[in-house]
Amino acid sequence: MIYKMKKESATHCLECGTVTYGRNDQKFCSAKCKNKWWNRRTNARTGYQLKVLNMLDRNYRILTRLLSIGVLSVRSEDLQLLGFRPDVMTGHRRMMKREWNECFDIGYLQMPSRISNLHYLEAGDAAVKDEERFASEPASEDL
Numbered sequence: 054m055i056y057k058m059k060k061e062s063a064t065h066c067l068e069c070g071t072v073t074y075g076r077n078d079q080k081f082c083s084a085k086c087k088n089k090w091w092n093r094r095t096n097a098r099t100g101y102q103l104k105v106l107n108m109l110d111r112n113y114r115i116l117t118r119l120l121s122i123g124v125l126s127v128r129s130e131d132l133q134l135l136g137f138r139p140d141v142m143t144g145h146r147r148m149m150k151r152e153w154n155e156c157f158d159i160g161y162l163q164m165p166s167r168i169s170n171l172h173y174l175e176a177g178d179a180a181v182k183d184e185e186r187f188a189s190e191p192a193s194e195d196l
């Protein structure tokens with residue numbers, strides 16, 4: 054019986070680019086490079102998440118402040134001057150041809166030039182959402 058040695062080919066370390074020899078699927082020249090690569094990747098993801106969470110936090114603080122002074126309708130340009138990001142939200146529903154957005158427990162009607170009907174969501178709103186979600190999922194009897 055003749056055994057052939059599997060030819061090992063050279064690859065490049067994903068972190069430093071050094072030519073590595075070994076298994077064909079080897080991606081890094083060392084544990085140090087592997088750790089560096091994974092840490093950078095994790096930090097980039099965390100950075101993005103932090104950026105989104107900061108935008109949500111700013112939106113929430115603006116909406117909370119408006120509600121606290123009894124403002125229920127605001128022009129979009131005034132909101133943007135305050136730093137509000139209309140494209141960042143935690144929930145969205147389309148009902149009766151209207152766009153309803155949510156920022157945590159605050160809901161509002163999004164229109165092209167303003168938001169209105171600013172209000173705190175009640176527990177029932179979340180239940181309606183759950184009903185909608187379950188209605189779109191196949192019932193267990195269908196499986």
Ligand SMILES: [Zn+2]
Nearest residue numbers: 066069082086
């Ligand atoms: Zn390396």
